[in-house]
Amino acid sequence: MHEKSKEIAAYNSVLINKIDDFIKEKFKEYGYKDINPSNASVLCIVCRNGGKVKIGEIYDSLLKQKSTITESIKKLVKKGYLKKVKCTKDKRVTYVVVTEKAKIFQKDFNKISEELSNIIFEGFDKEEREILNDLIVRAINNFNKKELQS
Template identity: 35%
Template sequence: MNDKYIVYFISRTKANMIKFIENKLKISGLNDLVPTHGNILTALYESNGKLTMKEIAKKIGKDKSTVTSLVNRLISLGYIEKEKCDKDKRVTYIKLTDKARSIEGKFNNISSQVKETAYNNFTEDEKKEFLRLLKKLSNNFKDAN
């Protein structure tokens, strides 16, 4: 087997997926969003619209500085806002705005299209095996670091 192309195809697949998402965002009139914003919005949509920065970072697997940059951009675009905790003023929540709630349907539609496209012509067994192998590959790099 010629395994030298595995990393190449993973990289190429990621680039193609990002381009696909960018096109879907544009078609949906969400030109101000980029694919990396999707992770934060998804985390918030799945968590009743309110999380701390630390919780977001953990959910999306990114470091806090990366999350801070993305959150600040989403705040400037009006999709999220910061809110101090009533019980502990040291805690700041990141919460969805009405603008973010108003695009949830479009956002979920794009997410569905991504999944449908990704798993087109895959059997359930193939999806399970593919996920198992991707996790194994990811853990190899995680362990090496």
């Protein structure tokens, strides 16, 4: 195995920390002291799905523990970014719906995401961006396959 390949976990950790620090700093700049990157990922899933999504679909979209996602949803409801709504046809189904506060956040978060992408991919051409994305998705899928086998 190539030496650089053995260091992927360390490189990944450094990149995650840099991204997390960048997002936290931007949240402060934009005045979002009541939200963190983990909660923002839950909120973005809801926004990307038209502002209303079944809680189960959030579990399926994020590679996090259900308890972590549930806690994020509770915090976002308490802080006024989301509200829970029971399905009228099937009482077992609960939706989360964005509020006006969430819509304002989403506009700012899109700007932050664009700035983050520009930093990460500075000096990369379009093909390199796509290759990096594809390789990361393949690596994640390798873990997903392994989990299914267990």
